[in-house]
Amino acid sequence: MKQVEEKEEASVYQRVVLKNASPYHYLKVRLVLEDESTRLSAVELKYFIITGLKSLYGEVGAALNFDVLKYDEDTLTALLRVYSRSLVKLWSSLTLLGSYQNKACAFRVLQVSPFLLALTGNSRDLQLD
Protein backbone atom coordinates (compact mmCIF):
# COMPACT_ATOMS: atom_id res chain seq x y z
CA MET A 1 0.00 0.00 0.00
CA LYS A 2 2.76 2.40 0.97
CA GLN A 3 4.57 1.74 -2.29
CA VAL A 4 1.47 2.61 -4.33
CA GLU A 5 1.01 5.86 -2.42
CA GLU A 6 4.59 6.84 -3.03
CA LYS A 7 4.18 6.18 -6.75
CA GLU A 8 1.04 8.35 -6.83
CA GLU A 9 2.93 11.20 -5.18
CA ALA A 10 5.84 10.77 -7.56
CA SER A 11 3.58 10.95 -10.63
CA VAL A 12 2.46 14.48 -9.78
CA TYR A 13 5.93 15.96 -10.33
CA GLN A 14 7.79 15.51 -13.58
CA ARG A 15 10.80 17.28 -15.05
CA VAL A 16 12.05 16.76 -18.57
CA VAL A 17 15.10 18.49 -20.05
CA LEU A 18 15.06 18.71 -23.84
CA LYS A 19 18.33 19.63 -25.50
CA ASN A 20 18.40 20.88 -29.09
CA ALA A 21 14.91 19.49 -29.51
CA SER A 22 13.28 22.41 -31.27
CA PRO A 23 12.32 21.20 -34.76
CA TYR A 24 12.25 24.73 -36.16
CA HIS A 25 14.24 27.92 -35.96
CA TYR A 26 12.67 31.32 -36.47
CA LEU A 27 14.24 34.38 -38.08
CA LYS A 28 13.15 37.98 -38.04
CA VAL A 29 14.55 39.60 -41.18
CA ARG A 30 14.25 42.94 -42.87
CA LEU A 31 14.93 43.60 -46.54
CA VAL A 32 16.77 46.84 -47.17
CA LEU A 33 16.56 48.05 -50.76
CA GLU A 34 18.60 50.67 -52.54
CA ASP A 35 15.39 52.05 -54.01
CA GLU A 36 13.37 52.61 -50.85
CA SER A 37 10.08 53.06 -52.64
CA THR A 38 10.02 49.51 -54.03
CA ARG A 39 7.47 47.25 -52.47
CA LEU A 40 7.26 43.47 -52.54
CA SER A 41 4.34 41.27 -51.74
CA ALA A 42 4.80 38.26 -49.47
CA VAL A 43 4.76 35.89 -52.44
CA GLU A 44 7.41 37.96 -54.25
CA LEU A 45 9.56 37.94 -51.11
CA LYS A 46 9.37 34.18 -50.74
CA TYR A 47 10.18 33.70 -54.40
CA PHE A 48 13.12 36.09 -54.05
CA ILE A 49 14.54 34.08 -51.14
CA ILE A 50 14.08 30.85 -53.10
CA THR A 51 16.14 32.31 -55.98
CA GLY A 52 18.85 33.12 -53.44
CA LEU A 53 18.82 29.55 -52.15
CA LYS A 54 18.98 28.25 -55.69
CA SER A 55 21.96 30.42 -56.65
CA LEU A 56 23.94 29.25 -53.61
CA TYR A 57 22.80 25.67 -53.09
CA GLY A 58 21.29 24.70 -56.43
CA GLU A 59 18.04 22.87 -57.04
CA VAL A 60 18.32 20.91 -53.81
CA GLY A 61 18.71 24.14 -51.88
CA ALA A 62 15.78 25.72 -53.65
CA ALA A 63 13.61 22.82 -52.51
CA LEU A 64 14.37 23.69 -48.89
CA ASN A 65 11.10 24.30 -47.08
CA PHE A 66 10.62 27.50 -45.14
CA ASP A 67 7.52 29.46 -44.11
CA VAL A 68 6.87 33.17 -44.23
CA LEU A 69 4.83 33.32 -41.03
CA LYS A 70 4.26 37.04 -41.05
CA TYR A 71 5.13 39.84 -43.41
CA ASP A 72 4.83 43.60 -43.08
CA GLU A 73 4.86 45.21 -46.50
CA ASP A 74 5.52 48.71 -45.20
CA THR A 75 8.69 47.90 -43.30
CA LEU A 76 9.63 44.85 -45.46
CA THR A 77 10.04 42.86 -42.24
CA ALA A 78 9.25 39.16 -42.20
CA LEU A 79 9.13 36.32 -39.68
CA LEU A 80 10.46 33.13 -41.24
CA ARG A 81 10.29 29.58 -39.97
CA VAL A 82 12.73 26.92 -41.14
CA TYR A 83 13.72 23.44 -40.04
CA SER A 84 16.65 23.61 -37.64
CA ARG A 85 18.88 21.52 -39.87
CA SER A 86 18.30 23.99 -42.74
CA LEU A 87 18.93 27.17 -40.75
CA VAL A 88 22.55 27.63 -41.83
CA LYS A 89 21.67 27.21 -45.51
CA LEU A 90 18.79 29.70 -45.36
CA TRP A 91 20.76 32.23 -43.32
CA SER A 92 23.81 32.05 -45.57
CA SER A 93 21.74 32.52 -48.72
CA LEU A 94 20.00 35.54 -47.16
CA THR A 95 23.42 36.99 -46.37
CA LEU A 96 24.63 36.58 -49.93
CA LEU A 97 21.51 37.91 -51.67
CA GLY A 98 22.81 41.17 -53.02
CA SER A 99 20.51 42.44 -55.69
CA TYR A 100 16.80 42.60 -56.39
CA GLN A 101 15.75 43.45 -59.95
CA ASN A 102 19.27 44.69 -60.70
CA LYS A 103 19.33 47.06 -57.77
CA ALA A 104 21.38 46.62 -54.62
CA CYS A 105 19.68 45.13 -51.60
CA ALA A 106 20.56 43.47 -48.31
CA PHE A 107 18.80 41.25 -45.82
CA ARG A 108 19.27 42.31 -42.22
CA VAL A 109 18.78 39.35 -39.93
CA LEU A 110 17.41 41.04 -36.83
CA GLN A 111 16.88 38.05 -34.58
CA VAL A 112 17.22 34.27 -34.69
CA SER A 113 15.88 31.84 -32.13
CA PRO A 114 14.63 28.27 -31.82
CA PHE A 115 11.64 29.70 -29.94
CA LEU A 116 9.05 31.93 -31.59
CA LEU A 117 8.22 33.36 -28.17
CA ALA A 118 11.70 34.88 -27.98
CA LEU A 119 11.07 36.85 -31.17
CA THR A 120 7.91 38.53 -29.90
CA GLY A 121 9.53 40.33 -26.99
CA ASN A 122 13.12 41.41 -27.49
CA SER A 123 14.67 43.49 -24.72
CA ARG A 124 16.99 45.05 -27.29
CA ASP A 125 13.94 46.85 -28.68
CA LEU A 126 13.23 48.53 -25.33
CA GLN A 127 12.99 52.26 -25.97
CA LEU A 128 12.78 54.68 -23.09
CA ASP A 129 12.91 58.28 -24.17
Place this chain on the structure above:
Amino acid sequence: MTSSELDRTPRTLLVSESSSFLDPKNRISAQVQQLHFNHQVSVLLPECSSAPSHLDSVLNNFSSFYLIRKLPVYELLDRHFLETAVYHGAVFGLSYRTRIDEDTCVALMPNGHLTLSLDKDSFEILGFEGKPSRFKHRTATRFVVSVDLTDSSMAPGRRSYLRLLTGLKSRLQLQTDFLLSHHPGGGASLQPLLSRCDWSQHRPEVNCSVLTDLSCPAPRSCDPHSFLEWLGAVDAGISCENSSSSFLSSFVCPEPNTIHRHALSVSVSGMLLPHDIHRLLQELRRYVEQPRLASWVSMTVRGFADSPVSWSNHEHGFLRGGENFYTLMMFHDHTYQLHLATGAHDVCPP
Protein backbone atom coordinates in the same frame (compact mmCIF):
# COMPACT_ATOMS: atom_id res chain seq x y z
CA MET B 1 32.08 22.26 -44.61
CA THR B 2 30.48 18.84 -44.60
CA SER B 3 26.70 18.70 -44.74
CA SER B 4 26.50 17.50 -41.15
CA GLU B 5 28.30 20.66 -40.03
CA LEU B 6 25.79 22.74 -41.97
CA ASP B 7 22.98 21.02 -40.07
CA ARG B 8 24.23 22.04 -36.65
CA THR B 9 22.72 24.81 -34.54
CA PRO B 10 23.90 26.16 -31.17
CA ARG B 11 22.81 24.28 -28.08
CA THR B 12 19.43 25.24 -26.63
CA LEU B 13 17.62 23.86 -23.61
CA LEU B 14 13.95 23.53 -22.81
CA VAL B 15 13.11 22.32 -19.32
CA SER B 16 9.49 21.20 -18.90
CA GLU B 17 8.19 20.69 -15.41
CA SER B 18 4.72 19.65 -14.42
CA SER B 19 3.56 19.73 -10.87
CA SER B 20 0.78 20.98 -8.66
CA PHE B 21 0.49 24.12 -6.55
CA LEU B 22 -0.84 21.87 -3.81
CA ASP B 23 2.37 19.86 -3.72
CA PRO B 24 4.34 21.35 -0.79
CA LYS B 25 7.61 20.63 -2.57
CA ASN B 26 6.80 22.68 -5.66
CA ARG B 27 9.53 25.18 -6.44
CA ILE B 28 7.55 27.59 -8.57
CA SER B 29 8.03 30.56 -6.20
CA ALA B 30 11.76 30.07 -6.13
CA GLN B 31 11.93 29.65 -9.89
CA VAL B 32 10.05 32.93 -10.42
CA GLN B 33 12.04 34.86 -7.83
CA GLN B 34 15.38 33.67 -9.18
CA LEU B 35 15.01 35.42 -12.54
CA HIS B 36 15.94 38.89 -11.32
CA PHE B 37 15.81 40.89 -14.53
CA ASN B 38 12.53 40.52 -16.37
CA HIS B 39 11.79 42.50 -19.48
CA GLN B 40 8.28 41.46 -20.43
CA VAL B 41 5.38 39.39 -19.17
CA SER B 42 2.60 38.28 -21.55
CA VAL B 43 -0.62 36.74 -20.38
CA LEU B 44 -3.17 34.85 -22.47
CA LEU B 45 -6.66 34.36 -21.06
CA PRO B 46 -8.90 32.21 -23.30
CA GLU B 47 -12.65 32.86 -23.24
CA CYS B 48 -12.14 36.27 -21.74
CA SER B 49 -12.85 39.63 -23.35
CA SER B 50 -11.92 41.93 -20.49
CA ALA B 51 -9.78 41.42 -17.43
CA PRO B 52 -11.56 41.19 -14.08
CA SER B 53 -10.90 44.15 -11.83
CA HIS B 54 -8.43 42.42 -9.47
CA LEU B 55 -6.34 41.18 -12.34
CA ASP B 56 -6.56 44.52 -14.09
CA SER B 57 -5.32 46.33 -11.02
CA VAL B 58 -2.35 43.96 -10.62
CA LEU B 59 -1.43 44.39 -14.30
CA ASN B 60 -1.55 48.16 -14.04
CA ASN B 61 0.34 48.39 -10.77
CA PHE B 62 3.72 46.98 -11.58
CA SER B 63 6.49 48.90 -9.82
CA SER B 64 7.92 51.83 -11.70
CA PHE B 65 11.64 51.97 -12.40
CA TYR B 66 14.26 54.63 -13.03
CA LEU B 67 16.56 55.24 -15.97
CA ILE B 68 19.81 56.99 -15.10
CA ARG B 69 21.76 58.45 -18.02
CA LYS B 70 25.54 58.02 -17.92
CA LEU B 71 25.76 56.71 -14.37
CA PRO B 72 29.39 56.53 -13.21
CA VAL B 73 29.41 52.94 -11.98
CA TYR B 74 31.55 53.78 -8.92
CA GLU B 75 28.45 55.56 -7.53
CA LEU B 76 26.99 52.11 -6.86
CA LEU B 77 29.74 51.70 -4.26
CA ASP B 78 28.79 54.91 -2.46
CA ARG B 79 28.73 54.21 1.29
CA HIS B 80 25.38 55.87 1.91
CA PHE B 81 23.77 54.05 -1.02
CA LEU B 82 25.11 50.72 0.24
CA GLU B 83 23.85 51.31 3.77
CA THR B 84 20.39 52.57 2.91
CA ALA B 85 19.56 50.43 -0.10
CA VAL B 86 21.90 47.61 -1.07
CA TYR B 87 22.37 46.05 2.37
CA HIS B 88 18.58 45.84 2.79
CA GLY B 89 18.37 43.49 -0.18
CA ALA B 90 16.08 45.68 -2.19
CA VAL B 91 17.87 47.06 -5.25
CA PHE B 92 17.74 45.74 -8.83
CA GLY B 93 19.99 47.41 -11.37
CA LEU B 94 20.96 46.64 -14.97
CA SER B 95 22.87 48.57 -17.61
CA TYR B 96 20.62 49.84 -20.37
CA ARG B 97 21.29 49.46 -24.08
CA THR B 98 24.53 47.59 -23.55
CA ARG B 99 25.05 44.40 -25.48
CA ILE B 100 26.50 41.48 -23.53
CA ASP B 101 28.44 40.23 -26.55
CA GLU B 102 29.99 43.62 -27.42
CA ASP B 103 29.93 46.12 -24.54
CA THR B 104 30.52 46.19 -20.82
CA CYS B 105 27.40 45.19 -18.91
CA VAL B 106 26.69 45.86 -15.25
CA ALA B 107 24.12 44.17 -13.02
CA LEU B 108 23.25 44.76 -9.38
CA MET B 109 21.20 42.03 -7.75
CA PRO B 110 19.02 42.26 -4.65
CA ASN B 111 21.35 39.92 -2.76
CA GLY B 112 24.05 42.59 -3.01
CA HIS B 113 26.04 40.99 -5.82
CA LEU B 114 27.52 43.38 -8.36
CA THR B 115 28.42 41.70 -11.66
CA LEU B 116 30.45 43.29 -14.42
CA SER B 117 30.87 41.63 -17.79
CA LEU B 118 33.91 43.10 -19.53
CA ASP B 119 36.02 42.56 -22.61
CA LYS B 120 39.68 41.69 -22.12
CA ASP B 121 41.09 45.22 -22.34
CA SER B 122 38.57 46.72 -19.91
CA PHE B 123 39.14 43.88 -17.49
CA GLU B 124 42.90 44.42 -17.52
CA ILE B 125 42.52 48.16 -17.06
CA LEU B 126 40.08 47.68 -14.16
CA GLY B 127 42.62 45.62 -12.27
CA PHE B 128 40.27 43.65 -10.03
CA GLU B 129 40.02 39.90 -9.69
CA GLY B 130 37.59 38.17 -12.00
CA LYS B 131 37.17 35.01 -14.02
CA PRO B 132 37.06 34.34 -17.75
CA SER B 133 33.54 33.82 -19.03
CA ARG B 134 32.51 30.18 -18.77
CA PHE B 135 31.26 30.45 -22.36
CA LYS B 136 34.67 31.13 -23.71
CA HIS B 137 36.35 30.49 -27.00
CA ARG B 138 39.86 29.09 -27.22
CA THR B 139 41.26 32.39 -25.94
CA ALA B 140 39.36 34.21 -23.23
CA THR B 141 37.82 37.36 -24.66
CA ARG B 142 35.19 38.05 -22.04
CA PHE B 143 35.68 38.33 -18.29
CA VAL B 144 33.22 38.44 -15.42
CA VAL B 145 33.87 40.32 -12.19
CA SER B 146 31.41 39.29 -9.51
CA VAL B 147 31.53 40.99 -6.13
CA ASP B 148 29.41 40.44 -3.03
CA LEU B 149 28.94 43.95 -1.66
CA THR B 150 27.48 42.60 1.58
CA ASP B 151 30.61 40.61 2.35
CA SER B 152 32.85 41.99 5.10
CA SER B 153 35.82 42.18 2.73
CA MET B 154 33.87 44.68 0.60
CA ALA B 155 32.87 46.96 3.47
CA PRO B 156 33.69 50.63 2.76
CA GLY B 157 37.29 51.34 3.70
CA ARG B 158 38.56 47.77 3.31
CA ARG B 159 41.28 46.99 0.80
CA SER B 160 39.12 45.14 -1.79
CA TYR B 161 36.49 47.87 -1.68
CA LEU B 162 39.07 50.61 -2.24
CA ARG B 163 40.68 48.62 -5.04
CA LEU B 164 37.39 48.24 -6.90
CA LEU B 165 36.46 51.86 -6.25
CA THR B 166 39.79 53.08 -7.63
CA GLY B 167 39.42 50.79 -10.61
CA LEU B 168 35.96 52.09 -11.48
CA LYS B 169 36.71 55.73 -10.66
CA SER B 170 40.19 56.39 -11.98
CA ARG B 171 41.46 53.50 -14.07
CA LEU B 172 38.48 52.34 -16.12
CA GLN B 173 36.11 55.30 -15.48
CA LEU B 174 33.14 53.18 -16.36
CA GLN B 175 29.94 55.05 -17.20
CA THR B 176 26.73 53.53 -18.49
CA ASP B 177 23.02 54.19 -18.82
CA PHE B 178 21.43 52.26 -15.98
CA LEU B 179 17.99 50.91 -15.12
CA LEU B 180 17.32 50.92 -11.39
CA SER B 181 14.42 49.58 -9.39
CA HIS B 182 13.62 49.17 -5.76
CA HIS B 183 11.45 46.75 -3.87
CA PRO B 184 9.28 47.52 -2.03
CA GLY B 185 8.35 50.56 -4.07
CA GLY B 186 8.94 54.15 -3.19
CA GLY B 187 12.56 54.69 -3.94
CA ALA B 188 13.22 57.00 -1.00
CA SER B 189 16.52 55.27 -0.36
CA LEU B 190 17.45 55.77 -4.03
CA GLN B 191 16.86 59.52 -3.96
CA PRO B 192 20.36 60.54 -2.79
CA LEU B 193 21.90 58.58 -5.69
CA LEU B 194 19.34 59.85 -8.20
CA SER B 195 19.77 63.47 -7.13
CA ARG B 196 23.41 63.31 -8.28
CA CYS B 197 22.48 62.02 -11.74
CA ASP B 198 20.34 62.69 -14.80
CA TRP B 199 17.38 60.41 -14.16
CA SER B 200 13.81 59.78 -15.30
CA GLN B 201 11.07 57.58 -13.89
CA HIS B 202 9.17 55.15 -16.07
CA ARG B 203 6.14 52.93 -15.66
CA PRO B 204 5.97 49.54 -17.36
CA GLU B 205 3.96 49.71 -20.56
CA VAL B 206 0.73 47.68 -20.63
CA ASN B 207 -0.77 46.52 -23.93
CA CYS B 208 -4.11 44.74 -24.18
CA SER B 209 -5.77 43.16 -27.16
CA VAL B 210 -8.85 41.03 -27.60
CA LEU B 211 -8.53 38.19 -30.11
CA THR B 212 -11.61 36.69 -31.73
CA ASP B 213 -12.20 33.16 -33.01
CA LEU B 214 -8.91 31.87 -31.73
CA SER B 215 -8.16 28.20 -32.30
CA CYS B 216 -6.33 26.88 -29.27
CA PRO B 217 -4.64 23.52 -28.95
CA ALA B 218 -5.26 21.36 -25.91
CA PRO B 219 -2.24 22.15 -23.71
CA ARG B 220 -1.80 18.73 -22.18
CA SER B 221 -2.00 16.76 -25.41
CA CYS B 222 0.53 18.90 -27.24
CA ASP B 223 4.31 18.60 -27.09
CA PRO B 224 6.02 21.59 -25.45
CA HIS B 225 7.72 22.91 -28.59
CA SER B 226 4.51 22.96 -30.62
CA PHE B 227 2.58 24.62 -27.84
CA LEU B 228 5.21 27.29 -27.29
CA GLU B 229 5.30 27.88 -31.05
CA TRP B 230 1.52 28.39 -31.06
CA LEU B 231 1.79 30.81 -28.09
CA GLY B 232 4.46 32.76 -29.95
CA ALA B 233 2.22 32.88 -33.00
CA VAL B 234 -0.65 34.30 -30.93
CA ASP B 235 1.71 36.89 -29.47
CA ALA B 236 3.00 37.90 -32.90
CA GLY B 237 -0.43 37.93 -34.54
CA ILE B 238 0.41 35.12 -36.95
CA SER B 239 -2.50 33.44 -38.69
CA CYS B 240 -2.97 29.70 -38.30
CA GLU B 241 -5.32 29.49 -41.25
CA ASN B 242 -3.05 27.95 -43.84
CA SER B 243 -4.00 25.15 -46.16
CA SER B 244 -1.49 22.40 -46.81
CA SER B 245 -1.06 23.63 -50.37
CA SER B 246 -0.32 27.23 -49.40
CA PHE B 247 2.86 28.63 -50.96
CA LEU B 248 3.69 31.08 -48.19
CA SER B 249 3.28 29.18 -44.99
CA SER B 250 2.28 25.76 -43.76
CA PHE B 251 1.90 26.82 -40.15
CA VAL B 252 -1.25 25.45 -38.53
CA CYS B 253 -2.56 25.21 -35.01
CA PRO B 254 -1.53 21.91 -33.39
CA GLU B 255 -4.24 19.24 -33.22
CA PRO B 256 -6.51 18.64 -31.38
CA ASN B 257 -7.80 22.20 -31.12
CA THR B 258 -10.91 24.10 -30.07
CA ILE B 259 -12.14 27.47 -31.24
CA HIS B 260 -12.51 30.10 -28.53
CA ARG B 261 -14.84 32.96 -29.37
CA HIS B 262 -12.55 35.47 -27.77
CA ALA B 263 -9.33 35.61 -25.80
CA LEU B 264 -7.50 38.38 -24.00
CA SER B 265 -3.80 38.94 -24.59
CA VAL B 266 -2.03 41.36 -22.24
CA SER B 267 1.63 42.28 -22.16
CA VAL B 268 3.55 44.40 -19.68
CA SER B 269 7.06 45.48 -20.60
CA GLY B 270 9.82 47.51 -19.01
CA MET B 271 11.95 46.44 -16.09
CA LEU B 272 9.77 44.15 -14.03
CA LEU B 273 10.46 42.89 -10.53
CA PRO B 274 10.08 39.20 -9.63
CA HIS B 275 7.87 40.22 -6.73
CA ASP B 276 5.32 41.85 -9.05
CA ILE B 277 5.41 38.84 -11.34
CA HIS B 278 4.78 36.56 -8.39
CA ARG B 279 1.80 38.70 -7.40
CA LEU B 280 0.46 38.40 -10.96
CA LEU B 281 0.95 34.66 -10.81
CA GLN B 282 -1.09 34.39 -7.60
CA GLU B 283 -3.85 36.52 -9.10
CA LEU B 284 -3.93 34.43 -12.28
CA ARG B 285 -4.08 31.32 -10.12
CA ARG B 286 -7.12 32.70 -8.30
CA TYR B 287 -8.69 33.55 -11.65
CA VAL B 288 -8.26 30.14 -13.26
CA GLU B 289 -9.38 28.19 -10.18
CA GLN B 290 -12.84 29.73 -10.33
CA PRO B 291 -15.42 27.87 -12.44
CA ARG B 292 -15.11 29.26 -15.92
CA LEU B 293 -15.33 28.33 -19.59
CA ALA B 294 -11.62 28.10 -20.14
CA SER B 295 -9.63 25.67 -18.06
CA TRP B 296 -6.21 27.24 -18.40
CA VAL B 297 -4.28 30.51 -18.57
CA SER B 298 -0.72 31.11 -19.67
CA MET B 299 1.91 33.57 -18.50
CA THR B 300 5.22 34.04 -20.36
CA VAL B 301 8.04 35.97 -18.70
CA ARG B 302 11.04 37.00 -20.77
CA GLY B 303 14.34 37.98 -19.22
CA PHE B 304 16.69 40.60 -20.58
CA ALA B 305 18.75 39.26 -23.47
CA ASP B 306 21.77 41.33 -22.40
CA SER B 307 21.81 40.68 -18.69
CA PRO B 308 25.11 39.27 -17.35
CA VAL B 309 23.12 36.86 -15.15
CA SER B 310 19.97 34.86 -15.69
CA TRP B 311 18.54 32.51 -13.06
CA SER B 312 20.15 32.97 -9.62
CA ASN B 313 23.65 34.27 -10.16
CA HIS B 314 24.42 32.05 -13.12
CA GLU B 315 26.21 33.67 -16.01
CA HIS B 316 24.22 34.50 -19.12
CA GLY B 317 25.51 35.30 -22.58
CA PHE B 318 24.38 35.98 -26.10
CA LEU B 319 25.61 33.76 -28.90
CA ARG B 320 23.05 33.93 -31.70
CA GLY B 321 20.29 34.84 -29.29
CA GLY B 322 19.96 35.80 -25.65
CA GLU B 323 16.69 34.09 -24.92
CA ASN B 324 15.97 33.26 -21.31
CA PHE B 325 12.27 33.01 -20.70
CA TYR B 326 9.71 30.79 -19.05
CA THR B 327 6.08 30.00 -19.78
CA LEU B 328 3.75 28.94 -17.01
CA MET B 329 0.48 27.20 -17.89
CA MET B 330 -1.93 27.15 -14.97
CA PHE B 331 -4.93 24.82 -14.93
CA HIS B 332 -8.23 24.78 -13.17
CA ASP B 333 -7.28 21.78 -11.00
CA HIS B 334 -4.29 23.49 -9.29
CA THR B 335 -1.78 21.82 -11.57
CA TYR B 336 0.70 23.68 -13.72
CA GLN B 337 3.22 23.16 -16.49
CA LEU B 338 6.37 25.26 -16.47
CA HIS B 339 8.61 25.51 -19.52
CA LEU B 340 11.98 27.24 -19.06
CA ALA B 341 14.02 27.99 -22.17
CA THR B 342 17.56 29.17 -22.61
CA GLY B 343 20.03 29.60 -25.42
CA ALA B 344 23.58 28.48 -25.97
CA HIS B 345 25.32 30.74 -23.46
CA ASP B 346 23.30 29.73 -20.43
CA VAL B 347 23.38 27.03 -17.82
CA CYS B 348 20.44 24.72 -17.30
CA PRO B 349 17.53 26.60 -15.69
CA PRO B 350 16.61 25.65 -12.11
